Amino acid sequence: MDHAGEQMALVRAEAAHGKARAASAPPAALIPAQRRPVARVVVDVEPVHLDRLWDYTVPQRLAEQAQPGVRVRVRFAGQLVDGYLWERAEQTEFGGRLAPLHSVVSPEPVLTPEIGRLVRTVADAYAGTVSDVLRLAIPPRHARAEKAAPRPAAVEPPAPYDPQPWKYYANGPELLTALAAGHSPRAVWTALAGSLAPDWARALAAAVHATLNSGRSAVVVVPDGRDVGRMDVVLTELLGPGRHVALTADLGAGERYSRWLAAKRGAVRCVVGTRAAMFVPLPDLGLVALWDDGDSSLADRTAPYPHVREVLTIRAHQTGAAALIGGYAVTAEAAQLVARRWARPVAAPRAVVREHAPMVRTADPDREAARDAGAAIARIPALAWGVARDGLQRGPVLVQVPRTGYLPALACVRCRQPAHCAHCRGPLALAGSGDSARCRWCNRIAGHWRCDRCGASRFRARATGAARSAEELGRAFPGVPVRLSRGGAILTEVGPQPALVVATPGAEPPAAGGYAAALLLDGDLLLGVPTLRAAEQALRRWLAAAALVRPASDGGVVAVAAEPTAAPVQALVRWDPAAFARRELADRADLGYPPAARIAELTAPYAALDEFMTAFAPPQGAEILGPTPAPGGGESGEQLHRVLIRCPRAAGRPLVEALKATQGVRSARKAPAHVRIRIDPADLA
Structure with a gap:
């Protein structure tokens, strides 16, 4: 369809829209409002060519309720649909007769002008529609929660903020001073790691505290519910109860909407939450903060697929708010913000980094195999065994395994061909030592499996999961408790007693007093993932695990089983994620990849x-x-x-x-x- 054809389609849609009538309503119900009788509405329809504002008449009976930002019901192409009243106007450019608003669902103006601008910008940036973004930005209405949600009340200002968590960082105290003075600094923060380093949640809470002391509000987005809980506890401790709300996906619809309204109405001035919190409206926004912007959960999985980091940077730019993007690792996108001078780096001096970081040792499986034929079949290098054995003399040892499950991928024992289900061709896996091989797609048991290539009937492991790793370590260290932490069964914390804690990335529990050592297994598996961000993600996951280990001065050691010359491994050894991010950004610029x-x-x-x-x-x-x-x-x-x-x-x-x-x-x-x-x-x- 050419441009003229597209215009004709719009004309037809407008004609159908304009023909909608409220014929059965009494004449008084159709009398337009005396002031600003035209309502421009975002109609909740999916087709992209209808992504525009549609004009309706505001009946006099709805003149008071039909304010910008409220939810409305309108007739569109013969159907009654939902929408949001974007603005009121004195006249329309439409030449026909406008249909009236059918009803105002609620007088609560849920679409604020600031969020309206943000939603439009995000839709334009991601080739999406305003309706798509509004579904992400505004939760469904819950009438009972709307009536019970708190209203603003006079509260005492919070006590002076504590600058202690930021004293280790160059420009850290200055950052808090600027926030407390009402300024809007933008920073990419490389957090100190190690069990004795300042807690990242407490440092973020101090930045929020300083912002609230300036009379402004703050929104903090973190990757998952565990991080929200951690921030919730610290914010309650620092700010006092009732000054913030926490938003997570596991809240019920009523409770979530009630907390969202508390923020929108200004009853609280701080919100901490997972991905959806990036759109929460807050009056006089002073700070947007994001922890661990490389986490994959921060990219929305529904259209138009926005990323939290991009939405928050847009929001900071539009509102003039401060921005703080932090993590143990630095993404290429964050490095680009620094390179463009949109943000300044905030990091500890190298001497302070070395003081808090554990010692990192590399184990090259190929080199060990060349020295010892038996090492060729050993998944855990001898160096890692030694580090684990020594660490258990002093406390718990963390073992990071990239994959969950027992044997999540199987292959033919003879020709190494990946094993597939005879029914649906899905991959076969083993859930436990006493289980039969099953298809990961259709869940059928592979009872009489034979290799398509060579006819063999037995399997070998292509990859080893956390459950199998825990089993192997339990046999290697008899008498030592082995604990497993993985998705669906994540440990919250472990004690200081000697134990082996096997965890998948993101499920590593903190240990009281820090881990004595950590083993980062199957590093080459992480580096070999066929994605643009494989190296960046590998370093990010290693740093998150190593950050839980005691500093080198207290005997903390990290052993990484991966190619020692790989750039992420060297960045881990030097504990310099910012330099790695700058190199990654330069490489992507040469190759023509985002964000360059x-x-x-x-x-x-x-x-x-x-x-x-x-x-x-x-x-x-x-x-x-x-x-x-x-x-x-x-x-x-x-x-x-x-x-x-x-x-x-x-x-x-x-x-x-x-x-x-x-x-x-x-x-x-x-x-x-x-x-x-x-x-x-x-x-x-």
């Missing part, structure tokens, strides 16, 4: 993708890569394909605009297959 360039990923069945690309007009400098087969299947089971479109960062906005225009043409045509668009996806392979 912009990449759009398009995924759809081949026919739909071909149709999209035929209509698509790429901006100057754009490079089209593909199509190639993509993993997974479409809604009807057909094979998906993928196209990557790469362009210089300066051409990013024209690229997104062209993608959205093409998507709008397809939706106006009612094309049967949807093309998924992701901008700079975090899991780019």
